[in-house]
Each structure stands twice: as C-alpha cells, then as structure tokens.
Amino acid sequence: MSHLRPDIVERARELVSLYPEPRSALIPLCHLAQEQDGWLRPEAMEEIAALVGITAAEVRGTATFYDMLHTEPVGTYLVSICTNIACLLGGAEELLAHAEARLGVHAGGTTPDGRFTLEDAECLADCDRTPCVTVNHRYVGGLSIEELDALLDDLAAGRRSDEIPPHGTLVRVRRNGGLRVPLAQLAAERAAMAEAQADRARAAKDEEAAQAGAAGGSQGSEGRGTA
Amino acid sequence: MAVTDAPRIVTARMGFKDSHTLDRFLSTGGYDGLRKALSMTPEEVAAQVDAASLLGRGGAGFPAGRKWSMLRKDPVTYLVVNGDESEPATFKDHLLVERDPHQLVEGVLIAAYALQVTQAFIYLRGEFAFGLERLTQALNEAYDYGAVGQDIFGSGFSIDVVVHPGAGAYICGEETALLESLEGKRGFPRIKPPFFPAAIGLYGQPTVVNNVETMSNLPWIVLHGGAAFAALGEGRSTGTRLFALSGHVKRPGTYEVEMVKTTFRDLVYAPVYGGGVRGDREVKAFVPGGVSAPWFGPGQLDLPLGQDEVGNAGSMLGSGAITVMDASTCMVRAAWRITKFFARESCGQCTPCREGSGWLERVLRRIEHGGGREEDLELLLDASDNISPGLQWPPQQTTICVLGPSIPSSIHSAIDMFRDEFLVHIKEGRCPVA
Incomplete structure (x- = not known):
C-alpha cells in the first residue's frame, strides 16, 4: 500500500522523466511529498528513494541539508x-x-x-x-x-486561503510540455550539426587558402603567408 | 543627477500589468530575438554576445561570451540557468522571473541554440513559489506556441527546458554547488580545478552556468546587435544593469541603469531611483554589491557603477545589491547579522568557513549584547585572517568556494570604519547610536 497518493506518484513519475538521471528529481519529489503531508514522513522518504533509485538514508541526508524540506511536522x-x-x-x-x-x-x-x-x-x-x-x-x-x-x-479564522495555499504546496501550475525530444536523438542532431559546421569551416578555409594563393605574394608581404 | 537616456533592455515590459503573459510578450517583440537567432548560425549568435562583452550578472562578473567559448566540445552538453538568487538584499532576478518570464525563456533558448546544448535547466530558488508558477506557466505557453521543444519555429533545432526548484540553501547559488543540487544531492561546492563546469559540469558533462539577468539580456542583444549593447556603458562594463536598492532610502526597488555613466550617488538620490535617504539623514555606510562585498562610506558615493571602477576601489558590484545604512544604524548589529547569515549558510565542508563563521558570529553577538572584551576586535580580525589570509581585496581563500572569504568582508569593513563604535559597545556595554 503506497503512502503517497496515486496522483502524487503520477506527478512524481512525470518529474523523474524530465531528467537525464532520476536522482535529479529528488528535490522536486520532496516538495511533492510535502504537498501531501506538509513534511517529509519516513514512509514518504522510502517511496521517494525507490522512485529515484537511491536509499531512504540518502533522501534524508540530502533533505536535511535544505531549509525548505522538513523532517519534522510543520504547522498549517x-x-x-x-x-x-x-x-x-x-x-x-x-x-x-x-x-x-x-x-x-x-x-x-x-x-x-x-x-x-x-x-x-x-x-x-x-x-x-x-x-x-x-x-x-x-x-x-x-x-x-x-x-x-x-x-x-x-x-x-481561515480567511485568505485563496491567496495562500496549504503548507508544502510549492507550485500549483503543472508542466504540460516536455521531453518530446529523446536525449539520444538530440545528441545525434547536435553531432550532425557540428560536423556540418566543421565542413563549412573547412570549405571556407580552403577557399581562403585558394584565394591567398591566387593573390600571390602580396598577402605574404603583409605577414600572413610566412607560416 | 545623471539619469541617462539608455534604453531599458530587460525591464522594457515592466510598465504593463500583464507583462508576464504570452500575449503581451508577443505584442512587444517577444520571441523575435529567437527567430532572428535561429536564422543565424550558432557561431554568429555567439559572436554577437561576445561583441556585446556582456559581463555575467550573477556576481562574479565573468564575460558571458568568454564563458561560452570555454565549453568543452562534446556530443552531450548542458545549459544551466542560475536563478538561486540568495545573496542578501538581491531581488532583481525575482523581478525578472515573475514579471517577464517569457523574456527569460527566450534568452535561454537563444543561448541553448548558440551553444548547441543537449538540454537546458532553469534552477530557481525554492522560495520563489510564485516565480516558479509564473515561469512554469510561461514555459507551458512557449511549448504550445512552438518556441520550445521539437523543431522550434520549423528551424530543425530542438531543445527541452526544465524548470527546477531548489529547496532553500544560499550555497546553491555557487555554480558547482548548484550542479550538485540539480543532481539531487546536498549543495556542496566542487573543487576547481578540475570541476570547472565548462569542462566537467552537470552529470560530468560540459556545462555553461549563466545567471537569469544575463539570459534576459540576450533577446535584445540578438535583435539590436552586440555593438549596440557595447555602445552603452563604458570600458569593460557595457550595457545596462539591474541594481537592487534597499535599506534606508525613500524609494527602495530594482532599477535598470546604464553602467558606469551612473554613480552610487545618482542611484541613492535621483528622484527616479532611490529619492534620497529616509528622513533626509546622512549615509553612514553602504553595501555596494551584496553582503559578500566590503562596505563603502559616503566618500565613495561618487564612484561610477562599473565593475572595474568599484573593484579598484576595494569592493565589488557583485550581485548588484546596494544596501544603504543611515546614521541611525548600529554597525555592530549590522556586521553581526550578516555574519550570522554566513554561519547559518556555510555548507560545512571546509573547516575555516564552518568553524570560523560560527566563532565570528558568537564573538560579534557578545559584543552586541554588552559582553564584549577588549581583545575581541583583534580576535575577530585574526579569525577572519584564518579564513582569508591577509584580508586583502580581491580575497585570498583557504576554502573550496568563495563563501568563506566573503565572511570577513563586513567584519573587516565595520571594524575599519567604525572601530570607536565597537569600543563603546565593549567598554560601556551600550550602543552609542541606538
């Protein structure tokens, strides 16, 4: 039986998928757990650990470094x-x-x-x-x-709840775009683009060299042709 | 008063109530810079930024173009935007994120294209809950509009941008600590060398880390050209810059001013900026660039707001946070509070910073509370010297990062400028001011 609510787990999985390495989602997931409980319950830390592939001790060890992450209950x-x-x-x-x-x-x-x-x-x-x-x-x-x-x-008296959400709620806006582009594809695109650029640069250089050659010694006399 | 007619580059839309919306953004030239950048080669875009000689707006003031040129070639590289604005009294990125989030997104996309990175991250301090919502909303709109994601504006260029919340730790503004934090770890700075982000950054891959304000300047630079930006300001300090003015002024706020052509006095006294000191009292001292910076006195008010000008005078423009303290300020209390901040925020890796900050804080606290000893001033300077040998500017350091050597700045300044005030606290157990 999961401690984190199904909707929280779903959002957690979405967040994990945004990063090249799951552990990067640790802090966002801690914020999510606090959105549910107000603080980081041990059970929540266990589940976060499983979601990002580290131990609960590592979650606690990281969370206690940050002022906004609470390992004790916090007021409303x-x-x-x-x-x-x-x-x-x-x-x-x-x-x-x-x-x-x-x-x-x-x-x-x-x-x-x-x-x-x-x-x-x-x-x-x-x-x-x-x-x-x-x-x-x-x-x-x-x-x-x-x-x-x-x-x-x-x-x-419970007033102003419209402008102040419950404790632990960090971001009320959910991301609706993202990771439509697999990283491997991006890396391949970048590599192809870099190669094309290198080709262009080589071509430009060749052309320059050809022009310099055509211009004969006049360029060299300006100190460029000696090397 | 020198209020120049330089254009407003990053705050141009701030007059509109709906400056954060896509509609307003598009009706005021939004994403035109990105379209233009995509019509150029990545090298041409980078060359414009280089020509602008845009100095990084985060604190260290390193030229953005040069930083970009240092990115190690690799199929997988990253761009990380530093929005962990936590240097006390700095509140300019806060404004940019909440009031013009699309401008930031556009800047990030331009940089991502120029650098040809694989993925981009915007790390915002967790306390910016509203800013995180505004930025996430803007990013959602930008995805739907086709400005982010697959094949942007049909250019063939694709990039994904992730908004990442921090969770409250000043040290994560230090770029290598920020990368650790983004990897889901404690924000422990990495030692440089070898961990210069441009060589070994996020997940061990080459990474450029740039500040929010630096990014927000890019759409204008691409649209108007680097030369137009470089024509503003003077010397190495080109363009305009945001200054966060706080403390005892009549009109605290964030002001965009032309660099070098404007002075501290202009910023504090001009009616359109600070409007003078509250109660028309005298300036007793001011912090010129965040609490890591040594203080200045009234004698330095006429210094121009330029990186080298302030650096040569023994301090720094740092994060662009200027805090004015008037004649009613207790300087022992001010130095104590700043030191308490560093003691709380030291990450604890390096002994001089971890132990030194706490020790300094306790000595300052006892002076402030009437329990000071005659030898305390020398003790404060001696302990400071152990963190930053020689107490010189720019500071030497005995620590992995510059948080340590930032601690002595205010202590050294306060004792130097207001020794008599400390002595009254120590000898008479009272504050001569309050």
Whole structure:
C-alpha cells in the first residue's frame, strides 16, 4: 500500500522523466511529498528513494541539508520573517519579537495547536518591502506589527486561503510540455550539426587558402603567408 | 543627477500589468530575438554576445561570451540557468522571473541554440513559489506556441527546458554547488580545478552556468546587435544593469541603469531611483554589491557603477545589491547579522568557513549584547585572517568556494570604519547610536 497518493506518484513519475538521471528529481519529489503531508514522513522518504533509485538514508541526508524540506511536522501556516540586513534595517527584529510573543513560540517553534510555525528566515529576495514576510512561501509584503497581527487573525479564522495555499504546496501550475525530444536523438542532431559546421569551416578555409594563393605574394608581404 | 537616456533592455515590459503573459510578450517583440537567432548560425549568435562583452550578472562578473567559448566540445552538453538568487538584499532576478518570464525563456533558448546544448535547466530558488508558477506557466505557453521543444519555429533545432526548484540553501547559488543540487544531492561546492563546469559540469558533462539577468539580456542583444549593447556603458562594463536598492532610502526597488555613466550617488538620490535617504539623514555606510562585498562610506558615493571602477576601489558590484545604512544604524548589529547569515549558510565542508563563521558570529553577538572584551576586535580580525589570509581585496581563500572569504568582508569593513563604535559597545556595554 503506497503512502503517497496515486496522483502524487503520477506527478512524481512525470518529474523523474524530465531528467537525464532520476536522482535529479529528488528535490522536486520532496516538495511533492510535502504537498501531501506538509513534511517529509519516513514512509514518504522510502517511496521517494525507490522512485529515484537511491536509499531512504540518502533522501534524508540530502533533505536535511535544505531549509525548505522538513523532517519534522510543520504547522498549517509557515510564517517566515526575514531578519537579514535589509529587513533588519526595516525593523525585522522588533517584528519577529512581536510574533514570538503573540504566538507564544520562539522562532523555529510550532504553536501547540499545530496551526503556526514561526521562522526567522534568511533573505527572501523581496527587499524593497521590509520587513519581508512570507506565509507558506507566498509573499505577503513588508508588514508593520499591526499588519502582521491582522494577517495572523485572518489566517487563524481561515480567511485568505485563496491567496495562500496549504503548507508544502510549492507550485500549483503543472508542466504540460516536455521531453518530446529523446536525449539520444538530440545528441545525434547536435553531432550532425557540428560536423556540418566543421565542413563549412573547412570549405571556407580552403577557399581562403585558394584565394591567398591566387593573390600571390602580396598577402605574404603583409605577414600572413610566412607560416 | 545623471539619469541617462539608455534604453531599458530587460525591464522594457515592466510598465504593463500583464507583462508576464504570452500575449503581451508577443505584442512587444517577444520571441523575435529567437527567430532572428535561429536564422543565424550558432557561431554568429555567439559572436554577437561576445561583441556585446556582456559581463555575467550573477556576481562574479565573468564575460558571458568568454564563458561560452570555454565549453568543452562534446556530443552531450548542458545549459544551466542560475536563478538561486540568495545573496542578501538581491531581488532583481525575482523581478525578472515573475514579471517577464517569457523574456527569460527566450534568452535561454537563444543561448541553448548558440551553444548547441543537449538540454537546458532553469534552477530557481525554492522560495520563489510564485516565480516558479509564473515561469512554469510561461514555459507551458512557449511549448504550445512552438518556441520550445521539437523543431522550434520549423528551424530543425530542438531543445527541452526544465524548470527546477531548489529547496532553500544560499550555497546553491555557487555554480558547482548548484550542479550538485540539480543532481539531487546536498549543495556542496566542487573543487576547481578540475570541476570547472565548462569542462566537467552537470552529470560530468560540459556545462555553461549563466545567471537569469544575463539570459534576459540576450533577446535584445540578438535583435539590436552586440555593438549596440557595447555602445552603452563604458570600458569593460557595457550595457545596462539591474541594481537592487534597499535599506534606508525613500524609494527602495530594482532599477535598470546604464553602467558606469551612473554613480552610487545618482542611484541613492535621483528622484527616479532611490529619492534620497529616509528622513533626509546622512549615509553612514553602504553595501555596494551584496553582503559578500566590503562596505563603502559616503566618500565613495561618487564612484561610477562599473565593475572595474568599484573593484579598484576595494569592493565589488557583485550581485548588484546596494544596501544603504543611515546614521541611525548600529554597525555592530549590522556586521553581526550578516555574519550570522554566513554561519547559518556555510555548507560545512571546509573547516575555516564552518568553524570560523560560527566563532565570528558568537564573538560579534557578545559584543552586541554588552559582553564584549577588549581583545575581541583583534580576535575577530585574526579569525577572519584564518579564513582569508591577509584580508586583502580581491580575497585570498583557504576554502573550496568563495563563501568563506566573503565572511570577513563586513567584519573587516565595520571594524575599519567604525572601530570607536565597537569600543563603546565593549567598554560601556551600550550602543552609542541606538
């Protein structure tokens, strides 16, 4: 009995097929598993391992390297507050302290009801709107303390679910094109094209040499013919 | 104020609300550059990029044309686009991906054709969830339109492009770490030599790694010619470039400006750019090119935005991220926060970086929190010297990649420029500014 849902497995297989080597799909597959469970359950890591042809230990060993991949449960809403330099200058430390007090957890912690996980994030690359806040990796703008309070109220009441998908959902758009061209065919095409180019270059060179020969010593006197 | 009349090359469509759609793209010259490129030979396309002398826009500023020429000949080669924008205070690729994804796709296709690669990948940082959706949508449209995939526009050229999400790791912006990550592994940088991507890259095959902004310039360069691009800017710094302006300015944002003809002062004070410092306070210091770069003071505001000009002055334009700190900024706190970032993001392979970053962070933290010691400043410089011997610019390194030698930049700058401020923290246990 598969832990990952059939639709997730189907998408996983599609993703694996996009890459020359299956292991390349590891991170995308981890995102998919998180879309189902919110975090990487051991059973999910086992199945990902099988899908890309490595061991579950290798999946875990890789996943723990990355901040967005969670090997422990994460709240319904992952609230990330950037405190890096641009946001620091914009009051991020004060905003984070307020969020910690309001949610009753330190950065990195999850509220007892499992609703919110608070994160002291590194730069999220939205530095003209500070302090930068994301919820489930969706930008919600640079927020004042009052605006953050309003946002947390909204989330707690289940509002704004239209703009903020469930935690773990990375990409809602599915790829509809892809790998219509087998790599072996492409490599053969490239090789043929390179050969044709080499032929053209040789022909051009021959022609140049012939012209140089026809022009006699005048080219040589300009220093080209000595070699 | 020098605001030149240079054309907007990569932000031309940003005025439109629907700049990300295929309709808008096509009605504003979209995919014309690709069509033109396909009518030329791959060498002719590469020659135009070479003539443009387009410097890579990711951080290192290596000429794109030269990088391309170094690609080892092999039947299987790859193009990988670096969209792992994570250098703190850099948010230009974010804009390009979300607001003009088709322009990026077109640039990637032009490069793929010029280089005759087998497959192309666009690696976007995982935190760009919305950008990933926009780019995937654009790629879907491009496939349906016939701009990607089999026999593009009937040219006989075929290529597949894959959008690949990262999962949160600064180090994956380093090109060899990015390739490891794209292979489904931890983002550990590879040692160079021998692992120069152009020789041994993705899956051991020759690979070109280019930044998102570098790619986004290609449609314009092909349409208007490399010479037109090279006519903008000055010296080695040609064309326009995106600068991400943040911190204590009235109008933070991403601005496309002509290189060299514009100065830091123009960018910070011109009404169409930064509009001046908030509260009309003085600039105390600024980071000129991402937090890996040594800081500048008000005395350097008149430096031109050019790669060599800034390099010769002892720092770098790096990722194009300029962060302004006004008189109210505590420089101990700023240096501490930047160092904390490096300590968190060090991949852990090399001892000087892994251990050094954590040590430096703890010493800075205790100074900031009133527990500093007299000898701490020398300790900070000594530990920094162990990561980057001589604390010179450009930096020496004792590590596999340049994350390590980037750590001392802000520490060295802060102590050099604001030693008295550190001493007040240490001797009096308080901040003289805040």
